[in-house]
Amino acid sequence: MPIQSHLIFDFNMGPQAFVLCKCLIDNFTIHDGHVAIRGSTLDSVLFRVGVIAALRSKKLDGLAVGVMVTASHNPEQDNGVKVVDPRGEMLEGSWEAHATNLANAPTTDDFLAVLDTLIRTTKIDISKPARVVYARDTRPSGVALVAALEDGLSAIGAEGRNAGVTTTPILHYLVKAINTKNTPESYGDDSEEGYFQKLGTAFQNLVAGRPPLEALLIDCANGVGALAASTLTEYLDGSLSLILENASISTPGALNFACGADYVKTMQRLPPSLADRLKPGQRACSLDGDADRLMYYYLDERGIFHMLDGDKIAALVAAFIVDLVKSAGLENEVKVGVVQTAYANGASTKYLAGRLPVKCVATGVKHLHHAAEHFNIGVYFEANGHGTVLFSPSTQSKLALYQPSTPAQSTALKHLINLTQLINQTVGDALSDILLVEVVLAHKSYTGIEWDSLYVDLPNRLVKVVVNNRNAFRTENAERRLLSPPGLQSKIDELVRRYDGGRSFVRPSGTEDVVRVYAEAVVRSQADELAFRVAGLVYDAAGGDPSKRPKEFL
Numbered sequence: 001m002p003i004q005s006h007l008i009f010d011f012n013m014g015p016q017a018f019v020l021c022k023c024l025i026d027n028f029t030i031h032d033g034h035v036a037i038r039g040s041t042l043d044s045v046l047f048r049v050g051v052i053a054a055l056r057s058k059k060l061d062g063l064a065v066g067v068m069v070t071a072s073h074n075p076e077q078d079n080g081v082k083v084v085d086p087r088g089e090m091l092e093g094s095w096e097a098h099a100t101n102l103a104n105a106p107t108t109d110d111f112l113a114v115l116d117t118l119i120r121t122t123k124i125d126i127s128k129p130a131r132v133v134y135a136r137d138t139r140p141s142g143v144a145l146v147a148a149l150e151d152g153l154s155a156i157g158a159e160g161r162n163a164g165v166t167t168t169p170i171l172h173y174l175v176k177a178i179n180t181k182n183t184p185e186s187y188g189d190d191s192e193e194g195y196f197q198k199l200g201t202a203f204q205n206l207v208a209g210r211p212p213l214e215a216l217l218i219d220c221a222n223g224v225g226a227l228a229a230s231t232l233t234e235y236l237d238g239s240l241s242l243i244l245e246n247a248s249i250s251t252p253g254a255l256n257f258a259c260g261a262d263y264v265k266t267m268q269r270l271p272p273s274l275a276d277r278l279k280p281g282q283r284a285c286s287l288d289g290d291a292d293r294l295m296y297y298y299l300d301e302r303g304i305f306h307m308l309d310g311d312k313i314a315a316l317v318a319a320f321i322v323d324l325v326k327s328a329g330l331e332n333e334v335k336v337g338v339v340q341t342a343y344a345n346g347a348s349t350k351y352l353a354g355r356l357p358v359k360c361v362a363t364g365v366k367h368l369h370h371a372a373e374h375f376n377i378g379v380y381f382e383a384n385g386h387g388t389v390l391f392s393p394s395t396q397s398k399l400a401l402y403q404p405s406t407p408a409q410s411t412a413l414k415h416l417i418n419l420t421q422l423i424n425q426t427v428g429d430a431l432s433d434i435l436l437v438e439v440v441l442a443h444k445s446y447t448g449i450e451w452d453s454l455y456v457d458l459p460n461r462l463v464k465v466v467v468n469n470r471n472a473f474r475t476e477n478a479e480r481r482l483l484s485p486p487g488l489q490s491k492i493d494e495l496v497r498r499y500d501g502g503r504s505f506v507r508p509s510g511t512e513d514v515v516r517v518y519a520e521a522v523v524r525s526q527a528d529e530l531a532f533r534v535a536g537l538v539y540d541a542a543g544g545d546p547s548k549r550p551k552e553f554l
């Protein structure tokens with residue numbers, strides 16, 4: 001039976017999960033038929049994910065677990081699945097391995113054997129209740145996948161709740177809201193309405209009395225973000241005008257095609273469909289296919305495109321929060337920190353490090369999220385636009401109990417408390433992040449131009465190198481240095497020293513079968529040259545065929 005679409009099996013654990021998905025596809029291609037439960041390869045995976053999610057819920061005494069059917073920024077014909085833990089966060093690390101084993105079991109008998117081992121070794125009481133809330137994005141293949149997921153849930157007797165077609169961050173919100181319902185930690189009403197109400201109210205409180213900003217143009221990537229952004233408008237009550245572009249959710253093939261956050265970041269250009277829509281100086285932004293990534297940008301007077309990526313969002317937001325904490329008189333008690341990866345532009349790191357602690361972690365949202373939890377207020381963004389701000393539980397209680405001594409302190413405190421409501425702290429959320437950015441712009445009276453001038457990005461270049469075995473590339477120091485192949489790192493160091501403001505690092509991708517090379521330098525031509533020289537070193541060190549060496553590698 002032919003594979004119907006490319007499956008991305010992402011437990012929302014970052015790059016590792018995507019690699020697993022590749023093995024999964026291979027396995028199912030080879031063993032298709034043995035594992036098919038509803039007659040289709042992808043269906044069988046979703047069936048298994050239903051079982052996994054239900055077991056996770058049983059293990060946690062029936063707390064609700066989430067399942068999101070989406071392939072995010074990938075092409076429309078792809079599909080995938082993300083599993084959400086009860087706090088609305090990513091699936092716990094050890095369960096990623098369990099889930100992988102279950103999903104990869106070649107035959108139904110193997111699957112049952114793995115299931116049995118898992119239940120015994122992790123001591124799951126299968127008589128416990130299980131609750132799973134699930135949703136899908138706008139991909140047509142999602143309908144059948146949700147049906148297969150429901151079969152998996154029924155097979156194990158789990159209670160399912162279908163949240164319909166919605167964004168990944170809304171599903172994360174729902175999971176947390178369901179599990180905190182009627183508790184002092186209530187995250188909000190466990191409905192989409194509760195989500196929009198929470199964000200809309202906090203936004204209106206935060207911009208009250210500020211002159212309204214010019215309308216914001218949103219490229220919805222022809223995905224589910226179009227539906228959510230349209231609903232959000234109703235809850236903003238005129239406090240911010242949103243112009244929705246690329247909102248054609250039912251045009252076949254349109255999803256993420258020549259638009260969306262990933263297109264903008266990778267191509268470093270305006271989606272062509274916006275060319276005659278965007279006026280010089282006007283702010284615009286792009287969501288990805290499941291609305292958990294966000295890129296801002298604008299055209300200057302000469303029509304030149306300027307990108308305001310995750311690093312620029314982190315700089316804007318972190319500086320604003322630091323100022324509020326100070327204005328509230330809490331700077332000695334509440335420490336704000338930022339988490340980045342090695343892909344963060346060097347200029348952003350320099351800007352931020354002059355103001356607050358900055359930590360660099362390995363690529364992948366799980367690493368950023370966990371590192372951000374160690375700060376009282378942790379701001380994290382990947383350069384690609386996925387990120388959020390976490391307020392630790394003790395900080396939230398501190399804010400609730402704090403007695404300000406001046407009106408200025410009281411105002412700053414109110415703003416901080418409203419930010420805890422505005423920001424989706426479970427996961428990066430493009431809509432919540434839009435509102436956060438817009439609050440800061442309104443408070444600072446910034447246009448995109450002033451925001452952009454906080455620091456000037458260093459020219460940079462990302463190059464992919466196809467190698468025989470990317471596992472031969474091992475890294476240390478948050479993926480900034482290579483441990484192997486032996487001798488390669490010192491060659492890179494030697495090369496980097498020759499470039500003004502040069503920085504370069506090499507790491508194996510977790511989502512594609514390539515090694516990535518990143519380089520930056522003060523001058524654009526130098527950044528490109530450095531990247532292609534390092535790419536050449538990588539190609540040769542990996543034993544690449546000289547006759548097939550890409551000609552741009554130096």
Ligand SMILES: CC(=O)N[C@H]1[C@@H](OP(=O)(O)O)O[C@H](CO)[C@@H](O)[C@@H]1O
Nearest residue numbers: 015363364365382384509510511512
């Ligand atoms: C350079 C780059 O953009 N890397 C991306 C990409 O990971 P790689 O391991 O580099 O393939 O996909 C990840 C998952 O979406 C995302 O977290 C990360 O930022």
Ligand SMILES: [Mg+2]
Nearest residue numbers: 072288290292
């Ligand atoms: Mg996404």
